[in-house]
Each structure stands twice: as C-alpha cells, then as structure tokens.
Amino acid sequence: xxxxxxxxxxxxxxxxxxxxxxxxxxxxxxxxxxxxxxxxxxxxxxxxxxxxxxxxxxxxxxxxxxxxxxxxxxxxxxxxxxxxxxxxxxxxxxxxxxxxxxxxxxxxxxxxxxxxxxxxxxxxxxxxxxxxxxxxxxxxxxxxxxxxxxxxxxxxxxxxxxxxxxxxxxxxxxxxxxxxxxxxxxxxxxxxxxxxxxxxxxxxxxxxxxxxxxxxxxxxxxxxxxxxxxxxxxxxxxxxxxxxxxxxxxxxxxxxxxxxxxxxxxxxxxxxxxxxxxxxxxxxxxxxxxxxxxxxxxx
Amino acid sequence: xxxxxxxxxxxxxxxxxxxxxxxxxxxxxxxxxxxxxxxxxxxxxxxxxxxxxxxxxxxxxxxxxxxxxxxxxxxxxxxxxxxxxxxxxxxxxxxxxxxxxxxxxxxxxxxxxxxxxxxxxxxxxxxxxxxxxxxxxxxxxxxxxxxxxxxxxxxxxxxxxxxxxxxxxxxxxxxxxxxxxxxxxxxxxxxxxxxxxxxxxxxxxxxxxxxxxxxxxxxxxxxxxxxxxxxxxxxxxxxxxxxxxxxxxxxxxxxxxxxxxxxxxxxxxxxxxxxxxxxxxxxxxxxxxxxxxxxxxxxxxxxxxxxxxxxxxxxxxxxxxxxxxxxxxxxxxxxxxxxxxxxxxxxxxxxxxxxxxxxxxxxxxxxxxxxxxxxxxxxxxxxxxxxxxxxxxxxxxxxxxxxxxxxxxxxxxxxxxxxxxxxxxxxxxxxxxxxxxxxxxxxxxxxxxxxxxxxxxxxxxxxxxxxxxxxxxxxxxxxxxxxxxxxxxxxxxxxxxxxxxxxxxxxxxxxxxxxxxxxxxxxxxxxxxxxxxxxxxxxxxxxxxxxxxxxxxxxxxxxxxxxxxxxxxxxxxxxxxxxxxxxxxxxxxxxxxxx
Numbered sequence: 016x017x018x019x020x021x022x023x024x025x026x027x028x029x030x031x032x033x034x035x036x037x038x039x040x041x042x043x044x045x046x047x048x049x050x051x052x053x054x055x056x057x058x059x060x061x062x063x064x065x066x067x068x069x070x071x072x073x074x075x076x077x078x079x080x081x082x083x084x085x086x087x088x089x090x091x092x093x094x095x096x097x098x099x100x101x102x103x104x105x106x107x108x109x110x111x112x113x114x115x116x117x118x119x120x121x122x123x124x125x126x127x128x129x130x131x132x133x134x135x136x137x138x139x140x141x142x143x144x145x146x147x148x149x150x151x152x153x154x155x156x157x158x159x160x161x162x163x164x165x166x167x168x169x170x171x172x173x174x175x176x177x178x179x180x181x182x183x184x185x186x187x188x189x190x191x192x193x194x195x196x197x198x199x200x201x202x203x204x205x206x207x208x209x210x211x212x213x214x215x216x217x218x219x220x221x222x223x224x225x226x227x228x229x230x231x232x233x234x235x236x237x238x239x240x241x242x243x244x245x246x247x248x249x250x251x252x253x254x255x256x257x258x259x260x261x262x263x264x265x266x267x268x269x270x271x272x273x274x275x276x277x278x279x280x281x282x283x284x285x286x287x288x289x290x291x292x293x294x295x296x297x298x299x300x301x302x303x304x305x306x307x308x309x310x311x312x313x314x
Numbered sequence: 315x316x317x318x319x320x321x322x323x324x325x326x327x328x329x330x331x332x333x334x335x336x337x338x339x340x341x342x343x344x345x346x347x348x349x350x351x352x353x354x355x356x357x358x359x360x361x362x363x364x365x366x367x368x369x370x371x372x373x374x375x376x377x378x379x380x381x382x383x384x385x386x387x388x389x390x391x392x393x394x395x396x397x398x399x400x401x402x403x404x405x406x407x408x409x410x411x412x413x414x415x416x417x418x419x420x421x422x423x424x425x426x427x428x429x430x431x432x433x434x435x436x437x438x439x440x441x442x443x444x445x446x447x448x449x450x451x452x453x454x455x456x457x458x459x460x461x462x463x464x465x466x467x468x469x470x471x472x473x474x475x476x477x478x479x480x481x482x483x484x485x486x487x488x489x490x491x492x493x494x495x496x497x498x499x500x501x502x503x504x505x506x507x508x509x510x511x512x513x514x515x516x517x518x519x520x521x522x523x524x525x526x527x528x529x530x531x532x533x534x535x536x537x538x539x540x541x542x543x544x545x546x547x548x549x550x551x552x553x554x555x556x557x558x559x560x561x562x563x564x565x566x567x568x569x570x571x572x573x574x575x576x577x578x579x580x581x582x583x584x585x586x587x588x589x590x591x592x593x594x595x596x597x598x599x600x601x602x603x604x605x606x607x608x609x610x611x612x613x614x615x616x617x618x619x620x621x622x623x624x625x626x627x628x629x630x631x632x633x634x635x636x637x638x639x640x641x642x643x644x645x646x647x648x649x650x651x652x653x654x655x656x657x658x659x660x661x662x663x664x665x666x667x668x669x670x671x672x673x674x675x676x677x678x679x680x681x682x683x684x685x686x687x688x689x690x691x692x693x694x695x696x697x698x699x700x701x702x703x704x705x706x707x708x709x710x711x712x713x714x715x716x717x718x719x720x721x722x723x724x725x726x727x728x729x730x731x732x733x734x735x736x737x738x739x740x741x742x743x744x745x746x747x748x749x750x751x752x753x754x755x756x757x758x759x760x761x762x763x764x765x766x767x768x769x770x771x772x773x774x775x776x777x778x779x780x781x782x783x784x785x786x787x788x789x790x791x792x793x794x795x796x797x798x799x800x801x802x803x804x805x806x807x808x809x810x811x812x813x814x815x816x817x818x819x820x821x822x823x824x825x826x827x828x829x830x831x832x833x834x835x836x837x838x839x840x841x842x843x844x845x846x847x848x849x850x851x852x853x854x855x856x857x858x859x860x861x862x863x864x865x866x867x868x869x870x871x872x873x874x875x876x877x878x879x880x881x882x883x884x885x886x887x888x889x890x891x892x893x894x895x896x897x898x899x900x901x902x903x904x905x906x907x908x909x
Contacts, residue, residue: 075891089889089890093891145768148763
C-alpha cells in the first residue's frame, strides 16, 4: 500500500496513542512498588488494547473473505491493519513491562516482533515496488498467466525461426516440447527458400534463445541481461542475410519480453513473498494470544 | 456468430413443393408481382408442408431465410389452380370447408372490430371467456365465439424463447456459497429494468415472464435473419398442419417493394405488434386497453434505411417516434461541431422533448444499424422501423394520463442531465487518449499501477459479485501513463455494443450501465462490436439452460454492469485494499493531463 498523505490521520492517531500510553506507563511504573506487571489493572488495560489491535489487524483477512460486504472499503481496513497492527507492539511491551516473561509470553512477544517487522518490511515493499514494476515491466501480464505466456513466446520464436530457416534436427527437440504442451504441432511452412545466414540463425536460436526461453540458464545466459542481449543480437545481425534481420529483431524482442517476465516474477515474489512469513505467524499469534488470555484469567 | 453463406437453392425436405411463378402469383402476398421478376430467382422460394410438432427454426441457429405461413384462402386458390392443371393431390373439399368457416369468422371479427374494438383486440381465450360473460347478448356472444374460433383455426405455430432459469442460483452451490448467500445475499443478479415484452424476429413480442406466443396464418417471420443474417431469435414449432413459404432475401426484397404485401403486413403489425408493443412501453403502462387499442389504430409504422434522417435539428416537432427495430443516433450541432448525444435502441423513443416543450427539434435523429465493417466483418445494413405517434395523439395521451406526463417529463430531465445532455463537457486530450477511446468512458475503470500490488482482489470481488461466479474484469489492457485501463465495460458515451442485437437483449439500465438480459442467444455480435473487448462470452453449463428446451444456446454474453444494483461504488473498486482501482469519467478525470 502506498504510504502517502492519506495515512496522516492514522499516523497522528498512532503516535498520539503511543505517547499517551507511554505517559500512562511511566506514571504507573513510577508509582509501582515493584516492577509493573501485566496482571495489574494498568497492565491488563494495555494487554486488552494490544489484543484488540491485533484482532482488528487479523480481521483484515476475514474481511477479504467477504469482499462484497459493505462494512467499509478494503482500503480503510488495510490502513487500520497497518497502523493498529503496528500499535499493538508498544502496547504489548507496556503490557509486559518490557519483559518477555515465561515461555508462552516469550513466544508471543517474539512472534509479535517478527510479525510487526515483517509487516513493516512488507508495507515498505508494497510502497516501493509497484512503481518499480510499472517502470521495469512495461509488458506486464497477469501473474498466473506467466507460465503460459512463456510457452507462447517459445512457440512464437520457434515459428519465426522455422518460417525463415525451415525445420531441422536442431529444432526437433523444441518442436516436440511445444507439441507436447499444446497438444498439436506448431505451425510450420510448407516450403522454405534457404537464405544466407540461416544456419547461423538456427544455431543462435538453438544454443542461446531456446535455453534462455526454457529457463535452463536464466542467470548465466547473455540474454538474461538487456545490455548483453543487445550486444548478442548486434553481433548476430551482420552474420545474417538482410532478409533475416527482421527475424533477429523479433527474436530480440521475444527475449526482451521473456526478461520482463523473469523480472515480473521476481518482483511479484518480493511483493507477496513476505506474506508467507507474516500470515501464518499471525494466525499462530492470534491462537496463542487466546491461550495466554485464558491461562492468565484461569490461573 | 456462425456466418452463413447464401445458398443458391433452398435445401429440400420431404413434402416440399416447388411452385412455378404462375402458381406463386395465386398466393396473396405475391399479388402484383411480375412473373419475370419471380423467374429471375429460381429455387429461391419453396412451399413446405409442416406437421404438428415439427420445428421450423431454432433460437440461435444461423438463419438466412424468411417464412410466410400460408393462409387457407391462399392454399385454396393455389390448389384450385393446380387442380385445373391436373396437379393437385389434396382434397379441395376440405380446404373449401375450412376456408368458408374462416370466412365466416373473419366477417364476425370485422363486425366486432367495428362495434366493439376493444373486444376485437382480445386474444382467443379472452374472447371465449367474454362470450360466456355476455350470454345476455346472444348476438355479441355469437360474434365473439365465431371470431375466436376463426383465430384458433388460423393458429398454426408457437414461437418461444428459451431463457435460462432465473431462480436457479448459478455459480457456487457449495456450503460456503450457500451460507454466505443466505446470510448476506451477496451474490446478485444484475439490476433488471421492468421489461415486460421481448421483441423477436416475428410479428409478435413475447412476454418476458412467459415467452411463448402463437403465430397465425398470413404471418411472416424471420425477416431479420433473412435480411441481416442474424441468428434466429426464437424457436418456432408447428402446432397445426400448415404450409409455409420459405424464401431467400431476394424474394423478400421483391415482396417488400410490393404494395399489396406491405399493406397486408401493416395490417398484421397493426393488429398484433402495435397492441403489444405500445403496451410494452413504460410510458404507456398506465393506459387502459380500450384507449391503447384506439391509439394503435392511429399511429403509423415508418421504415427508414440506415443513415436516413428521421428528423433534423430545428425542424418542427410534430410527432414522437418509438423505435421498433434498429437504433437511432441522436446528434446535435453546436459551436464545437456536431456531437453524438445518445443512441436509442428498441423500445425507446425520440422527439418527446420538442413536443413537450413546444419547441423545434433540439437534435437530429438518424436511423442506424450496426457498422458495416470491413473484410470478414462486413455486413449488410438492415432497416430501422419506427412507430410514429402524431402530436395530437401524443398530447391526447399525456393530457388524459397525468402519470404518463410525469414519466415523460422524468425521461426528459434525465436526457437533459448535464453529464449526458447537450451541456456535457468536452475535453481535448492527447492523441493516445483518443486512440485508446478513453473519451468514451463515463465510468472508466483505471488501476493506478504505482499503487497496485497485483493482488487481484478486484478480479475476485467482481467474480464474487455475480451470480454465475465469473469475472467481468480482466486486469490486462493498455496503459495510459501510470494507469492500466483494464478490459471492463467503461459505459461508453457511444455504446456500439448495443447495435444489432437480434433479440434486443442488450440495452442500457437505469443507471446508464449496459445490461445483457437472460434471453441472450450467444451470437457474439455485441462482443465483436465492443472495441474494448469488455464483453465476454461465458459458456453455459447444462443446468443453466431452460428446462425442456432443446435449443443449443451454448454461451451467453456477459458485461460489467458497474454493480448498479449495489449501492455506492462498484465491487472492484470497493474491494481494492490499496486505493488503486478507481472508476472515473475519463473526460473530467484526465482534463488537462497530457500523457
């Protein structure tokens, strides 16, 4: 989520709440005979407030399950999730008087810290990366479609090369792979007139383009880097007849799109990968928080 | 839509008779035609015999012919001529007996029309009931029964429309979906206007709640398929043994130039279409049957070719036009040039503003059919049919019925709204803005890519909001600056998707949203016409089809309706957690932005 001026009321509210809580805690700590405790009246209030903040933050995932329920926009819920989730940490620290306590409360505090830190990291990533993706991936696809789009690129490249150079033993493996994926053979021209440089193009396709598009040597391939890719195709063109230059340009274009897909995948992972830590730990925290509350009240 | 090539000859089936030109001229609709004209198209017309239960055409099938149900009188004339030539195998005595009975019934119906026009307008069952009620007047009861029996004898086929069951909750029938639906009523159907009648390619309109009607002798159907090659708009099943003339477009065009044919068809329209069509119009909902019948006698059916001007801006306002078939483009000249104000479709009316305000026409109205396109998309334009209600008749209606006056005034107020009417703002923006057609977007969906985390909650919300569980939003499309313009209905100022629907199932809803009704036959015309790929074809599961129907409507068009039945913002926007999805009026939103 973009952290812009629309967050100002939440930011002010959070800062003011932390300040007030800090003052209350300081007064409480100063007046306490021993160290302030979580089971004192003030400590309990902090604990309840922290639990309420965490529950509200957790409710975002429940809210997403009922997308059509008109109980506030998801934007509003997301802002609440961010700021109240963050606020839960200082309140929990005040609740426990900056001590982790026994094993259960230690686990709770560690979980909360990891969750808040991962949340801050996630918020920062989601603030910055959408713009990066917009700039770096102009030919963006739906993430779920990326695998299919890669196959489409492979098929497009194959058909381009075969249309220009004709099929051969070099392209047989790729043809078989494409046929196995699509369930039908790729389109091939009936008649080919051999032109100058066709063997060179075929070799470049088989040795460089296909492995890159298949993802075998993503990092190692010169085509993985845009500058090296430009150099590769600039080097290739003079060795081809003029009629094959547009084919080389199209291949360069295909490789560029494949590079954008790789970049998109990577950025997508950064955008959403942290949730693999944040969400399960949040679930565990909520469960353990209830266990802690019940145990504290019972004993 | 399956593209059908015009065959040289009509395909043959058992019981067909190929008639000579001389024999065709014995049939009343061919009166006045020349033998030479008919002989120019050998094989383009055939007499077919149908038995009860046989299906003449099916809803959604490709069609390129029109059908005329032969009248008993025509059959008699034909058989007598054939008998004179020693050809007929059919008993002339039976046909004569039936013709005499029908003649007596026709005379009774004529007398009834003169003496009790509102009773004459009743359907067969109502006439029978009325006859029982007026037993104290034996003469009237006899007339009613004779007319009803003649009508029943002339009834030859039923025309029906398959509408997928409206009550069945489609998409998501699991425990969770059912519970959520029960608790919150989340999934919903699109907001539906109160459309009572469905126009089809025949001489009747079908009631939306029970889309079945009877076809009688002497009626023509399938003209739109024949002229425009639209898919068949309904299924026609024979109920009584009859003969039908099936003809290709060239024959139908010959007939349309024939005065006698046109008069006959006008009479049928007047009797059947106008009654139901006028009644189906929201403005005439309050009018009683008797007045409506009188009105139907006075209005005129007007036919215009695409591109033909119906009335010019500044011309005297002398009538109201109700659109029966086709579209009307409303344009207005102003200081900045000519601009399109609106497109009006079947069932809507034009010319009411000038009448009510007693002013000259404020806009020009032009008859319009779908774009002819190029290459494979090239189509032949069809005609536009209008019902003309003269000024005096119009004021007769609005003065007698204050509710109707209020409704018309409400429509005028709506049409003159600042964002839709002539005062709507104009904005000149970059050429890319024009190239992407963004100026069309009244509720253009935009996704701010600098905010969007690609979480797809918008797509999920869209799918969740529709009862079929299928999304109307694809998060793919062109970029305009840092905005993505996804494939979703943008509520165009110029909604070309509405042009050419053969069954009138696509129209504008009360909030200006595009609505596709349940009786869509899946012909894909709207999807192909939409320049922004915002209309998707969704395959129908077996359970979505109407019970007992064998018709093969395998898919239906689906379009974003801007969640108009939910209060407030569209679900896609409401469900975006990152404030990235917005719906805007593109002209004001992008005003001044050069991208």
